Amino acid sequence: MSPTVSPVLQLRVDEDWLPVCERSALIAGRGVAALLPDGRQAALFVDRAGRTYAIDNRDPYSGAQVLSRGLTGTQDGRAFVASPLLKQRFDLETGRCLDDESVAVTVYASRIAS
């Protein structure tokens, strides 16, 4: 399948836009994980409105690479994911932990390119 046929989700990693997967691989409310060239991992999400989000996949509380497997939701109009381990919530746009101001995860810019 040619990459130009279906829209592709890209992540901004070190100044470059990295193609990760077809847009159709994401379903609203369910994340997926991507392996980045330097070995880091990203968690990718799309919401009901079609907006995409990408944050670091590592749950800072456990060290496990699991944030892509959390449940997403909306609070006060802002998208979040809840860690599947101990349920701390992270804002998908800022990476800030909603349950602990001192904790945050890295955020990646994302876009859909045809």
Added chain:
Amino acid sequence: MPDATSRPTIVVVGHGMVGQRFLEALAEHGTTGRARVVVLCEEPRPAYDRVRLTSYFDGRTPDELSLAEPDFMARHGIELHLDDPAEVVDRAARTVTSRAGLAFTYDTLVLATGSYPFVPPVPGKDATGCFVYRTIEDLLAIEEYAKTARTGAVVGGGLLGLEAAGALQGLELDTHIVEFAPRLMPVQVDEGGGAALLRTIEGMGLTVHTGVGTQEVTTDASGAVNGMTLSDGSVLATDLVVFSAGVRPRDQLARAAGLRVGERGGIAVDERCRTSDPRIFAIGECALTADGRVYGLVAPGYEMARTAADAIAEVTEDAAEFTGADLSTKLKLLGVDVASFGDAHGAATGCLDVVYADSRSGVYKKVVVGADGTLLGGVLVGDADAYGMLRPLTGSVPPVPPEQLVLPPGAGTPVALGPASLPDSAVICSCHNVTKGAITACATLPEVKKCTKAGTGCGSCVKVIGQLLPAAGDGGLCGCFPHTRGELYEIVRTLRVTSYAALLDSHGRESARGSDGCEICKPAVGSIIASLAPTLGVSGHVLDGEQAALQDTNDHFLANLQRNGSYSIVPRIPGGEITPEKLIVIGEVARDFGLYTKITGGQRIDLFGARVDQLPPIWARLVAAGFESGHAYGKALRTVKSCVGQTWCRYGVQDSVKMAIDLELRYRGLRAPHKLKSAVSGCARECAEARGKDFGIIATAEGWNLYVGGNGGAEPRHADLLARDLDDASLIRLIDRFLMFYIRTADRLERTSAWLGRIEGGLDHVRDVVVHDSLGLCGELEKLMADHVRGYRDEWAQTLDDPERLRRFVSFVNAPGAPDPTVRFVPERDQVKPDLTFLTLEGVSAR
């Protein structure tokens, strides 16, 4: 550790409710660590909840009524001597000698000897078939004698008499109550309340004789009771008599020792519960307190226990003093709520009554108000819900007119009176003297119980405590839905909504419509849709369509997420029965994939350490060997444990293994508000621990007893008996109904034990619904379960058959074949464990 002889010795005589509360208070002060504490107990068992004695007939065992945690004595180094009452106190030598001849020298002596039942001196009072109602032993003796009796009479229509009458009725005796006063419960309720109580109790089939005394108990040739002659000359034929005409303080030991006692009994004590000998204290029903009264209720007894403990521990700040107590009480007698508080009889000058009475429903409510509007007291019969609010308001001017305090909700102007209107100083729990302020400092009911003990006495304040604690605002499930889980279940069922988004957009809060919901309601709605899927005719598979985005990761990957991001796998092993061949397959799979194996508490085998991408190949081998998903990952039926039963065990009376397998196969895959556990024991020895389960089955010679609402975990609870001696078909039908009724009405993440405790009417209501079909629901509940049984498919077999579903079992969307390099293991005891050191390194990298 100081030498036992150099430490002061505290001897406690009596281990009833008050004695135990005293020991707890001593332990809280740390005194048990500094002193030798010896307890002499006349009864053969440690302190139990005498107030709930009658609940023995609801299926509670004597052990369940026990008040002290099993290790309480050992933990605090307290020496408890059961079945060995104190017989002599020698004040000069400072010794107590027990019946068995043990002698203890005391530095401090605490008398908590309680009271004894008063038996009027009528001829025949000691005949075979005459009883009192005070201890578990009394109750067991009555139960035994009642087996050959048809009629029973209770002498005394007060609080204890009605308790005893309830017990006799529970034993299926034709029950009579004989009360000397012109009404029932003369001490607590007024004439109107007594009349309401009389109508309701007579409506239950009991016969009440008021205004008459007992003149004689008559006997047959063998000396056994055959009747009673009453003061009006009438004769009452009865096989059994229970005297429950009040209690008297047990002060004999103190009298013999020369302590000061009251003219009408009771060991005289001062404000600190000290007797006329400063080394000796008296607490509870045996004490004549500083205000000149003997208190027969448990709350004042607890207060005295605290007072004496404060004095003995030499507490200097805010030490408790006992100067008198509130006689307010709320009880459920024969299923009727009765409460009285404050000046219930309107004794104050110039006071006025406000009364609401409805003879049809047996409700009578009266409040007594002073001329200035102060609430002075009241009586509630038939509906005592308002007690929790009215008692703390007593002594103040209520924020609403008095008629609104007694009118039923919805009659006239709506009542704007809630616990929020109480001042912080209002005492909410009178058993433990806990104020509203102390309660609202806690966040949850378990925290309140732990930190303040409120709600752990008579329990009448639990409802008000619930109202004082922060709820999810309006009781809605979360910030997205204003409805409870039970309401959402009904919406989904009746409107046939099968999509989360559709439900959120149509029934969510305005602010949440069109949003992405939250992590609380998504799995809850997913579970409701999965429960109803066979009935709604939609696919129930948790991986399908929009459902996929609703499930916790465990349900999404059909495995249990562990702390390093790997998963564990639990194949179903119905009833815990497994062939050698299948055991070998599990062993081979674990060995080949390098999994850590452990036997679970539910008689299964858990395989740990699988990466997401390993789950399908592991399950391909398990499914090929005949295994199915064990749903260890779901809020669903987990396992049905069993003992080996009649087939092998010499004690077994039924085939518990076969029943466990049948039940596990019937309910496998059933999605519920929380996990469901079960067990089947083949005899009363209960090796399968069925009473610790949501539904537990214990074999009897005639069939099966079904227990419900048991729980292990942080708040263990023994299951209650729902029905006894059922045949196989009746047992299964009853479980079908019970489970579906639970699924339909429970809150999110509410186990059956919490559900039974929360729903109005509790176990009795559930029994009415599922055994007696009081709501006409049983046909529908059975159909729902039939739909479930018919619609069941193994989720793992289905997943392996569907390439679309298998696509999500990859660690990385952009590198489908690559394993997650951060899931690493290190060896331990010949197996593996997660490499947590590696995970906690900052700036973790793939290498």
